[in-house]
Amino acid sequence: xxxxxxxxxxxxxxxxxxxxxxxxxxxxxxxxxxxxxxxxxxxxxxxxxxxxxxxxxxxxxxxxxxxxxxxxxxxxxxxxxxxxxxxxxxxxxxxxxxxxxxxxxxxxxxxxxxxxxxxxxxxxxxxxxxxxxxxxxxxxxxxxxxxxxxxxxxxxxxxxxxxxxxxxxxxxxxxxxxxxxxxxxxxxxxxxxxxxxxxxxxxxxxxxxxxxxxxxxxxxxxxxxxxxxxxxxxxxxxxxxxxxxxxxxxxxxxxxxxxxxxxxxxxxxxxxx
Numbered sequence: 001x002x003x004x005x006x007x008x009x010x011x012x013x014x015x016x017x018x019x020x021x022x023x024x025x026x027x028x029x030x031x032x033x034x035x036x037x038x039x040x041x042x043x044x045x046x047x048x049x050x051x052x053x054x055x056x057x058x059x060x061x062x063x064x065x066x067x068x069x070x071x072x073x074x075x076x077x078x079x080x081x082x083x084x085x086x087x088x089x090x091x092x093x094x095x096x097x098x099x100x101x102x103x104x105x106x107x108x109x110x111x112x113x114x115x116x117x118x119x120x121x122x123x124x125x126x127x128x129x130x131x132x133x134x135x136x137x138x139x140x141x142x143x144x145x146x147x148x149x150x151x152x153x154x155x156x157x158x159x160x161x162x163x164x165x166x167x168x169x170x171x172x173x174x175x176x177x178x179x180x181x182x183x184x185x186x187x188x189x190x191x192x193x194x195x196x197x198x199x200x201x202x203x204x205x206x207x208x209x210x211x212x213x214x215x216x217x218x219x220x221x222x223x224x225x226x227x228x229x230x231x232x233x234x235x236x237x238x239x240x241x242x243x244x245x246x247x248x249x250x251x252x253x254x255x256x257x258x259x260x261x262x263x264x265x266x267x268x269x270x271x272x273x
Contacts, residue, residue, distance in 0.1 A: 002137070002140040002170055002173050002177075003170070004139055005109075005112050005113055005115075005117075005139060007143060008108065008109040008146065009106070009109045011147060011150065011167065012105035012146075014150065015045070015101065015105070015150050016098060016101065016102050018150070018153065018154065018161065019042060019094070019097070019098040019101065026156075026157045027039045029156045029157060030156065031152045031153065032152055032156070032238060032243035033243070036086065036152075038156050039089075039097065040086045040089070041152050041153050042094075042097050042098075042153065043085065043086050043089035043090075043092065043097060044082060044149060045150070046089070046100050046101050047082070047085045047086075048142075048145060048146070049100075049104035049105055049107070049108045050104060053104060053107050053108060056111045056122075057111060064077050065077075074126065074272070075273060112139055116135060117135050117136040118134055119134070119135050120132055120135070121133045121134060121135045121137070121139075122138075125137050125177070125178075127178050127181070127269060127272060128177050128178040129178075129181030137177065140170065140174040143170060143171065143174065144174050144175060144270065145271075147162065147167065147168075148237055150162060151163070151237060152243070163200065163233060163234070164200075164201075165200055168233060168237075169200075172198050172240075173204075175236075175240045176217050178268050178269070179208050179217050180214060180215040180216055182264060182267055182269075183208060183215045183264055184215070186215070186261070188226070188261070189210065190211060190212055191222070192210040192223075192226050192261075193207045193210075193225040194209075194225055194228070195228040195229070196228075196229055196230075196265055197231070198230070198231055198232075198236050199232050203230070205219070206219055207219070207220060207225065209221055225257065227256065227258040227259065227261040227262035228255065228262060229262040229263070229265045229266070230254040230255075231252065231254075232252065235253070239268075240268050240270040240271075241270065241273075242269055242273050246263075250263065
């Protein structure tokens with residue numbers, strides 16, 4: 001289990017302080033989210049808060065306006081939903097956006113704290129290949145959404161602040177839960193291990209291990225790794241959220257052993273995209 005609930009309020013405090021420090025020019029700067037500027041990313045974060053409060057507190061769910069028959073259908077629907085909100089939010093001033101984020105963020109955190117972590121979540125973590133997920137994983141996924149969108153803003157305006165071991169490790173550990181699904185079609189002898197290292201102030205380390213039931217991600221491995229891939233933290237979060245492409249990450253990655261096996265890690269996508 002990855003524990004993230006205690007970090008939501010702290011992450012929001014960093015966000016509100018950041019947004020209040022921005023100049024009018026900062027709000028219009030482009031981000032690694034490509035089509036979205038800083039104000040658009042902030043608006044998307046607000047949308048996430050509002051949707052959670054509406055669903056969990058008020059039981060209000062909006063039915064899709066189309067048939068969802070595949071993962072691609074779901075991604076297309078969510079992309080349109082996000083684009084519609086961002087377009088409409090341009091009517092909201094930066095000051096009001098910040099106020100809305102502050103008030104809804106507190107309600108959001110309270111809702112997360114009330115959840116039974118071992119109960120089934122209302123949404124599965126689809127990018128990890130799950131059709132049913134436990135609340136702890138769904139909430140950890142929500143944490144990654146809040147973290148990486150805030151980091152997109154920080155990256156755009158060159159303001160450090162949340163790239164710390166305390167806030168970053170839960171993010172990357174959640175992302176890497178998608179690796180067994182990424183490797184699902186990769187054949188290898190039972191016991192084969194791939195080391196994944198992510199370097200921040202220290203190197204965080206995990207192992208992807210082939211078992212009789214498929215691949216699993218763990219913090220240890222009983223066998224020496226067949227392959228290893230190491231990324232710096234900035235490259236890792238951008239790669240796994242599609243802000244950069246695998247070939248861009250490969251130029252910065254350090255692969256050893258079976259490089260073809262290790263390189264599959266760079267195909268992990270830990271967002272709905």
